[in-house]
Amino acid sequence: xxxxxxxxxxxxxxxxxxxxxxxxxxxxxxxxxxxxxxxxxxxxxxxxxxxxxxxxxxxxxxxxxxxxxxxxxxxxxxxxxxxxxxxxxxxxxxxxxxxxxx
Amino acid sequence: xxxxxxxxxxxxxxxxxxxxxxxxxxxxxxxxxxxxxxxxxxxxxxxxxxxxxxxxxxxxxxxxxxxxxxxxxxxxxxxxxxxxxxxxxxxxxxxxxxxxxxxxxxxxxxxxxxxxxxxxxxxxxxxxxxxxxxxxxxxxxxxxxxxxxxxxxxxxxxxxxxxxxxxxxxxxxxxxxxxxxxxxxxxxxxxxxxxxxxxxxxxxxxxxxxxxxxxxxxxxxxxxxxxxxxxxxxxxxxxxxxxxxxxxxxxxxxxxxxxxxxxxxxxxxxxxxxxxxxxxxxxxxxxxxxxxxxxxxxxxxxxxxxxxxxxxxxxxxxxxxxxxxxxxxxxxxxxxxxxxxxxxxxxxxxxxxxxxxxxxxxxxxxxxxxxxxxxxxxxxxxxxxxxxxxxxxxxxxxxxxxxxxxxxxxxxxxxxxxxxxxxxxxxxxxxxxxxxxxxxxxxxxxxxxxxxxxxxxxxxxxxx
Numbered sequence: 340x341x342x343x344x345x346x347x348x349x350x351x352x353x354x355x356x357x358x359x360x361x362x363x364x365x366x367x368x369x370x371x372x373x374x375x376x377x378x379x380x381x382x383x384x385x386x387x388x389x390x391x392x393x394x395x396x397x398x399x400x401x402x403x404x405x406x407x408x409x410x411x412x413x414x415x416x417x418x419x420x421x422x423x424x425x426x427x428x429x430x431x432x433x434x435x436x437x438x439x440x441x
Numbered sequence: 442x443x444x445x446x447x448x449x450x451x452x453x454x455x456x457x458x459x460x461x462x463x464x465x466x467x468x469x470x471x472x473x474x475x476x477x478x479x480x481x482x483x484x485x486x487x488x489x490x491x492x493x494x495x496x497x498x499x500x501x502x503x504x505x506x507x508x509x510x511x512x513x514x515x516x517x518x519x520x521x522x523x524x525x526x527x528x529x530x531x532x533x534x535x536x537x538x539x540x541x542x543x544x545x546x547x548x549x550x551x552x553x554x555x556x557x558x559x560x561x562x563x564x565x566x567x568x569x570x571x572x573x574x575x576x577x578x579x580x581x582x583x584x585x586x587x588x589x590x591x592x593x594x595x596x597x598x599x600x601x602x603x604x605x606x607x608x609x610x611x612x613x614x615x616x617x618x619x620x621x622x623x624x625x626x627x628x629x630x631x632x633x634x635x636x637x638x639x640x641x642x643x644x645x646x647x648x649x650x651x652x653x654x655x656x657x658x659x660x661x662x663x664x665x666x667x668x669x670x671x672x673x674x675x676x677x678x679x680x681x682x683x684x685x686x687x688x689x690x691x692x693x694x695x696x697x698x699x700x701x702x703x704x705x706x707x708x709x710x711x712x713x714x715x716x717x718x719x720x721x722x723x724x725x726x727x728x729x730x731x732x733x734x735x736x737x738x739x740x741x742x743x744x745x746x747x748x749x750x751x752x753x754x755x756x757x758x759x760x761x762x763x764x765x766x767x768x769x770x771x772x773x774x775x776x777x778x779x780x781x782x783x784x785x786x787x788x789x790x791x792x793x794x795x796x797x798x799x800x801x802x803x804x805x806x807x808x809x810x811x812x813x814x815x816x817x818x819x820x821x822x823x824x825x826x827x828x829x830x831x832x833x834x835x836x837x838x839x840x841x842x843x844x845x846x847x848x849x850x851x852x853x854x855x856x857x858x859x860x861x862x863x864x865x866x867x868x869x870x871x872x873x874x875x876x877x878x879x880x881x882x883x884x885x886x887x888x889x890x891x892x893x894x895x896x897x898x899x900x901x902x903x904x905x
Contacts (some may be wrong), residue, residue, distance in 0.1 A: 345564055347673055347681055354669075354682045357460055358689025365467035367786045367811060370698055371793035374658050375531050376466045376476050376637050378692055380459050381665045383683035384541045386490045389674050392504045392546040393494035399798075401500065405507045407544035412511025413518075414538035419480050420519035421530050425797055426473040434608060 372425040379418025385411035444493075449678060450490040456682035458482025463686060469806075473643025486679045486806055510762055524798060525758045528791045529588035535664050536581025542667035542684075542757045543574030543634065549674045550705075559623065559701040564675060569669035571630065572637045577663040584657050586792065587650045599647045606643045612636055637803035652709050655698045655789035662691025669765075698792055730866070734885040736894060741902020742885075743769075746823035748779045750815065752854055753795045754788050756829015756864065758893050765895035766828060770804070772902045781813040782808055783825075783852050785833035816853050827855035831870030831893045836878055844874060860884040863894050 365373050388411040392404035444452070459482045465475025481639065494501060515534070522530045546567045553559050586592045616633045619625050648656055665687025672681030678738060699706045743749055757763060770780040782804065788795045796809055810818075819825060827834055834854040837844040854860055855878050862879060864886065869875060887894050 343676065343845060344673075347676070347678070349630060350575050350678060351672075351681050351685050354455070354685035355689045358463075359687045359693050360689075361460060361464040361663075361686075361695060362690045363730070365502035365697070366469065367807075368784070368793045368796045368800070369467060369469060369472060370658075371471060371531075371654070371791050372476075372696060373463075373466045373528070374661055374691070374811040375527075376472075377463060377665070377687045378535050378538070378661050379476075379688040380453075380463065380479055380483070380683050381538050381542075381668045383455075383459075383486055383679055384538055384545060384668045384671060385483075385484050385886070386677060387545045387668070387680050388541055389487075389490050389494060389673045390675055390677070391545050391552075392507065392565050393496045393500050394552070395500055395548060396552070400502065400551055401739065403544050403548050403551075404500075405503055407541045407548070407880055408504055409511045409514070410544070413465060413515040414534050414541060415483060415515065416512050417515030417530070417534040418538075419476065419483075420516050421522070421527060421534065422476050423525065424519065424524075425793075428477055432864035440795040 372422055375418065375422040375425060379415060379422055382411060382415030382418050385415050387411075444677075448489055448493065451485060452677070452679035455482040455486035455489065455679050456686075457602075458485065459683050459686055460808075463690060485506065486683075489679075522800060525790070525794075526589070527797070528654055528794075529585045532581045532584040532588065532660070532764055535657060535661050536578045536585065539574040539660070539664040539667055541574075541580065542664060542671050542862070543571045543594040543637075544676050545577065545671050546570035546574065546667075547630060547634065549671075551627060561621065564621040564623070564669045566673035566770060567630070568620055568633065570667045570674060571634055572613055572617065573663050573670065574667035575634050576635035576641035576644065577660045577667060579638040580645040580660050580663075581641075581657070583645040584653050584660065586654050587645075593778070599724070602643070602647065606640070609636055609640050609643065612639060627702030648710060649901055651871065654787075655695055655706070655709055657839070658691055658695040658698055662688050662695060665689075665691050729880045731879055732882070732885050734861075735886055736887060736897035737901045737904075739885060739887055740898045741905045742861070743773060743778070743824055743898065744776055744902045744905035746773075746778050748818075748822045749773055749781075750819060750822045750857065751780065751782045751822045752782070752788075752825060752830050752834060753782060753799065753850055754828060754830020754833060754870075755790060756788055756792075758794065758798050758829070759891075760829065760891035762805070762828065762890075762892035762895050763798045765892050765899065766799070767802040767804050768899045769895050769902065770808070772899050776902070780808065781810050781815060783819075783854075784809050784811050785852050786812060786850075788830055788833050809814070812850060812852055819853040820856040822857040824859045824861055825852075825854035826861050826863070827854055828895070829865045831862075831864070831876055832874075834875040834878060835870075835874070837874065837876070840877075846874065860882070861887060863887045863889070863891055864892060 388407040392408050395401045395404040458478050463473045464480030466473040505571050550567045613636050616629055622631050665684045668684030672684055699709055773780050784795045786792050834852050836855050838846045838849045838851045
């Protein structure tokens, strides 16, 4: 087993525990924005799509790579924008906030 | 892919931002900055990857084009969607992510020269990423269709469904093993993709529309895992960490969501298969009468109350009545009535739906009380005003063991001195069952569109 694989497995294991831990205290009202936010994070597949697209050989790989990049980009951009929209409505409004908003 | 140290450290920074961002997303005060931090992490991951791409310039041009197509597609769709359609948007963005993950794995597999040996790590991770990514893609598509009401939301079952699904799953496992062992080539991979897509569809089809948010959360976790798998395929740490974070947190979140609904995950995902049937007199048999009232009567009742608790539901969202609801609350407060909103965990189409909706109408966040906070207050409330909600206040959850909602925690609207239901008709709620509270002597119905009714109530309260 190469040392690279060993490090990859190590960070995988640590990330599993981290993933459980960081959201252990989320209140119900934030379940949906959290789901949406993490949805955007897995858009990091864009990095993978970029790499394979750049190195694609032949029309089949190029077409698939192209599609992968488009899809991944939609995931990232759409994911963040939707999450932000949900969250902008969560601001606690004090009376002075509301007055300035009207 | 053995990366230079600088690149790896930058990827580490991106991963740390993801971790921190996700953590901040769990707290209402920091949630928005959490999302921004995660976005910054994404930007760093993206920027760090660019110097690594030194291949044919044609590919790079196409890459840029692809990104330039994706950006407006994602941004415009996300900006324009109505708040009530957010669950299906999340499903669609999740689905495309899963699709991307499957495709990335496929290309990496295809890049192995014919006759060359595929390493065990590569083949296992490719199979994993393709299967999970495709299941997520197809499943999200079905979830989208159900939520968008392009197909019926009730669970879809057909004879032989379970054996067929089992066969598909087994075929996938066998194909996967064959691919890993090296018996078959790319053709096997394409077949695997097809079977996984079919499984994704078959998995989500028998799940009811009301349970879609939990399913989407699970599929979100799946996509995360597929991305992590690609991290092993390509040898990139930020994919491994980012994907695993989402996979782990998503799995945990799915469990939390189904707990909030009072449903076991098992029941939710596989319940349509015979054991737990929706036994229902789906609509009221029409023999039982309800008291209905006018906006003027109800307005007066509200105006002279000490305490009113508003129970919002999906009907409020559909009618876009949140602003009228806020107007009503303000009109009542001017008369010295205490007004609170009781938010059931699954009111609307997904957890947090009502909060988002009411926040959009500038309802102060402090007035939104969750179920545990407000449930005891109902017995001292003069009026429980149920706007477009139904199942969340259905006493059958306490009283009727055979009911599909039995055991689900509900809001105790039935304990208030008076109950007002604002509904368009006597049609049942999402669970498709009748609600005895509608026929209770202390309940008055105000029929009509939620927004219209609320507006009339505002006028009535001001005149009272």
